[in-house]
């Protein structure tokens with residue numbers, strides 16, 4: 774008893790916490806303001822048009838050349854709210 778908790782504390786101290794998602798760093802930050810996700814394709818990121826982004830987040834995003842790069846979780850929530858317009862089924 775207590776061994777596990779102590780082990781976890783030790784690992785945190787040494788900075789060897791690779792299992793945590795926060796340790797995983799991408800290159801492209803998510804374009805949605807306040808989101809700390811990564812929009813790298815290798816991490817499931819996608820890019821959507823500024824029109825789509827505005828529907829979802831208003832002005833709360835950062836665009837680059839009329840595209841907004843967003844992370845996997847932002848894309849999923851965007852897709853969810855746009856399902857009624859999705860005719861690619």
Ligand SMILES: [Zn+2]
Pocket residue numbers: 803804805808809810811843844845846847848
């Ligand atoms: Zn995001």
